[in-house]
Amino acid sequence: MPKGLIPHSIDAAQKDYAVERNGVRYSGVHLIIDLYGANRLNEIAFIENTMRQCVAKAGATLLHIHLHPFEPNGVSGVAVLAESHISVHTWPEDNYAAFDVFMCGDTRPEVCADILKTAFQAERIEVTELLRGKGMKA
């Protein structure tokens, strides 16, 4: 799990738990990941497999996944997790993809950035970390 990130609960039966960082309680870590100069952004099966790899490597649990191909270009997809979600929207004509990785609890969302950068051969990646639900009451 990310350094300094402590699961609010490790009760396996509790599928939607919060996290704490530096003593402040949050609902989860939301990574906003933008890939530029990326490839294979119209390959729906490859995109789904890469999302499934992110879920597995992050130690998350996949509940539901759905990807939609657009004509002439582009894919949108969402993976609903026990720990929140991963989403993707691609603009192959621009070699750009917008991913979100939102996870709570005892997971490693940060591993997804390298998996995505490598899989889609991105020239540049921008990752913004949002801590959602700061100070939500215990």
Add this chain to the structure above:
Amino acid sequence: MPKGLIPHSIDAAQKDYAVERNGVRYSGVHLIIDLYGANRLNEIAFIENTMRQCVAKAGATLLHIHLHPFEPNGVSGVAVLAESHISVHTWPEDNYAAFDVFMCGDTRPEVCADILKTAFQAERIEVTELLRGKGMKA
């Protein structure tokens, strides 16, 4: 559409188009919406209906919607749109919900904030606007 937001294309056949603001091209507008002191966060049918209302009022097109109930509390859901997605994760025990509204093209994502605040009787709402894919090549 939001003031200053110009669709990159109004070609109805192009389901995944970019937007421009102040002459800079973006993939879309991503609203990070946190509801605090909110209610009805365990009512899955009400949550789905509210998400569908957001899609309709924003002028977006629903392609797929899936919501998952957690035990003992909480709902996660995603709506895949022709214009990107809406996601929700709720922590009813904390009266907290995390929504994302990511839309591109000729839509009105900003209307969703008031719809969500009113529907879930939130005491406080925090809305952060992210412009995704800044400067992606045309």
